[in-house]
Amino acid sequence: MRGWLLLRAFDIDFECEVVPLRSNDWDRFIADNAPARTVPALRVQNGSASFLLWDSLAIAEFLHEQHPRAGIWPDALDARAAARSITAEMHSGFAALRDSMPMNLRRRYPGFEPQADALFDVRRIETLWEWAGSQWGANGAYLFGDRLCAADVFYAPVASRLRTYGIELDANSQLYVDALLSHPAVREFYRAAEAESWVLPHVELDERG
Ligand SMILES: N[C@@H](CCC(=O)N[C@@H](CS)C(=O)NCC(=O)O)C(=O)O
Incomplete structure (x- = not known):
């Protein structure tokens, strides 16, 4: 919820993949995204490469850094x-x-x-x-x-x-x-x-x- 809201509520474009916990999809998600082992995880396209970050607080700070005017943190x-x-x-x-x-x-x-x-x-x-x-x-x-x-x-x-x-x-x-x-x-x-x-x-x- 926190990861999704950090994007949606601040009008930041993203694509969402829902990965049900404790499912085969979850095992695949963990294998593909090591060492992340929790959601939310955010994959960022950077030119032809991509990188991953996880943990909602890390994601909040990253998004604020990338979108300083989105209002993720208060101005004052x-x-x-x-x-x-x-x-x-x-x-x-x-x-x-x-x-x-x-x-x-x-x-x-x-x-x-x-x-x-x-x-x-x-x-x-x-x-x-x-x-x-x-x-x-x-x-x-x-x-x-x-x-x-x-x-x-x-x-x-x-x-x-x-x-x-x-x-x-x-x-x-x-x-x-x-x-x-x-x-x-x-x-x-x-x-x-x-x-x-x-x-x-x-x-x-x-x-x-
Ligand atoms: N401190 C982490 C907590 C993330 C977390 O615990 N996510 C849960 C789902 S809400 C999870 O991925 N659990 C993995 C599991 O149960 O195996 C964050 O804020 O991102």
Whole structure:
């Protein structure tokens, strides 16, 4: 989701290959793209040659370098520093939330009770959103104003989890989740997920061992 949004939401041309996890296609993808072993991975055509980069944060920085006016990071120095900080914290953290509430756009789990450590992550995320929004949000729908930036992209999978598992949020965080998940590019991603035919049992909460 993050890799795709980093291109789609900033109007950067790209072609997308969907590789279902734990499939024969996945084994082929890994063999063809070593040493990358996760998605997203971005293959960049460079003249007649190409090179590969992977990891969503590396991709975000590369795209910003290549498209400095696309708005991937906020324009103001302090806002950009803040956006990078909360993005990095998401990228390296919130393990309890991510482990116990796997991303699953097509499902809803009414009555889900989050574990205490996942709830701790949720409260920290609310704090970060409030901090960014109150200083740089200028009453816009997103963390750094009225335009989506990479920080929002990185929190989009978190927002989707909060919706999937029906986690209760403070009013401002709920407004932000609703706005983020209503962004046209995010909606397009949800529609693509709805159209998928495969199910990954390891992210279906009721089918996990
Ligand atoms: N830190 C990496 C995480 C990438 C990641 O874990 N991707 C998952 C899919 S969302 C994956 O490729 N998993 C490989 C597997 O389960 O074998 C990033 O931000 O790109």
